[in-house]
Amino acid sequence: EAAVTQSPRNKVAVTGGKVTLSCNQTNNxxxxxxxxxxxxxxxxxxxxxxxxxxxxxxxxxxxYKASRPSQENFSLILELATPSQTSVYFCASGGLGGRxxxxxxxxxxxxxxx
Amino acid sequence: xxxxxxxxxxxxxPEGGMASLNCTSSDRNVxxxxxxxxxxxxxxxxxxxxxxxxxxxxxxxxVHLNKASLHTSxxxxxxxxxxxxxxxxxxxxxGNTGKLIFGLGTTLQVxx
Numbered sequence: 001e002a003a004v005t006q007s008p009r010n011k012v013a014v015t016g017g018k019v020t021l022s023c024n025q026t027n028n029x030x031x032x033x034x035x036x037x038x039x040x041x042x043x044x045x046x047x048x049x050x051x052x053x054x055x056x057x058x059x060x061x062x063x064y065k066a067s068r069p070s071q072e073n074f075s076l077i078l079e080l081a082t083p084s085q086t087s088v089y090f091c092a093s094g095g096l097g098g099r100x101x102x103x104x105x106x107x108x109x110x111x112x113x114x
Numbered sequence: 115x116x117x118x119x120x121x122x123x124x125x126x127x128p129e130g131g132m133a134s135l136n137c138t139s140s141d142r143n144v145x146x147x148x149x150x151x152x153x154x155x156x157x158x159x160x161x162x163x164x165x166x167x168x169x170x171x172x173x174x175x176x177v178h179l180n181k182a183s184l185h186t187s188x189x190x191x192x193x194x195x196x197x198x199x200x201x202x203x204x205x206x207x208x209g210n211t212g213k214l215i216f217g218l219g220t221t222l223q224v225x226x
Contacts (some may be wrong), residue, residue: 031212042218043115043158043202058213092159094212100145101206103214105157109190 003027005028006091011111012112019078021109023091032092033103034058034066036087043090049074081113117141118217120203126223127193135220139184144205147179147186148214161201162188169176175208193224 004025013019019091025032033048045058052061055066063085065077074093078085092103127133146165150158164170164179164186172181176189178183184205190197200221204214 033212040218043216045213048212101212101214102148102160102163105159105214108157 004093004104006089006106006109007047008109009107010110010112012030013081014080014114016109017081017113019081019085019111019113021076021078021091021111023074023076023088023093023106024072025059025091025093025104025106026072027093027104028071029093029104031103032068033092033094035065035072035075035090036060037090039107040085046076046089058108062065063098083113085111087111118203118205118215120217120220121174121224122136122220124221124223126225127226129195129224130169133190133193133197133222133224135188135190135201135203135222137186137188137205137217138159139205139215141205141215143183143207144184144215145208146206147177148204148206149177149186149188150202150204150216152197152202152219158202169192174218187195190222193222193225195224198222198224 008024034046035043049068067075092107094103148163149161150163153157162177164177179186200219202219203217
């Protein structure tokens with residue numbers, strides 16, 4: 001199964017601070033994704049990428065930036081963190097399109113913004 | 115409004131019983147469906163996928179798909195306490211590279 005790792009696993013940040021969440025995959029998948037999961041809202045797509053150097057806006061991109069410097073790495077950046085961004089964040093890779101859209105998720109990062 | 119709707123929101127079944135979960139897409143353009151399972155405190159993991167009309171069975175798990183109604187269902191027979199989890203349905207559109215639309219999920223509790 002695809003291996004996706006995330007760091008940090010837990011993070012406490014202050015309002016207005018900068019937060020960077022990192023994701024690494026070792027399966028040479030072209031596509032990578034960032035989601036957040038909140039009770040009552042399910043999994044919501046923040047940003048995604050089709051390959052190194054590309055980033056695309058998902059359904060809820062406001063307040064977030066993304067960076068894909070290499071095939072393996074995809075970062076999510078909160079320039080000015082707010083309490084509303086307290087959530088569990090999942091990175092995923094895969095999704096070659098069509099029947100190969102299976103996404104493989106990392107273990108998640110719990111972010112608390114105080 | 116959720117484009118992928120799941121029912122019921124929660125379900126309790128006895129150990130050894132049958133659990134039936136439903137998922138319908140209101141987006142007529144979806145072609146493929148996935149079921150993910152997420153244990154408490156863990157990440158979602160793909161359980162089964164179905165792309166064609168009909169039925170697919172893997173062990174105790176069976177999925178059905180009716181493309182005309184864009185309805186899929188997941189059935190778990192001989193349910194075990196370890197099956198207690200959040201079950202997420204996801205759909206994607208042909209040609210829409212890699213984006214999945216997730217439902218809110220069904221929380222299954224299997225009581226010993």
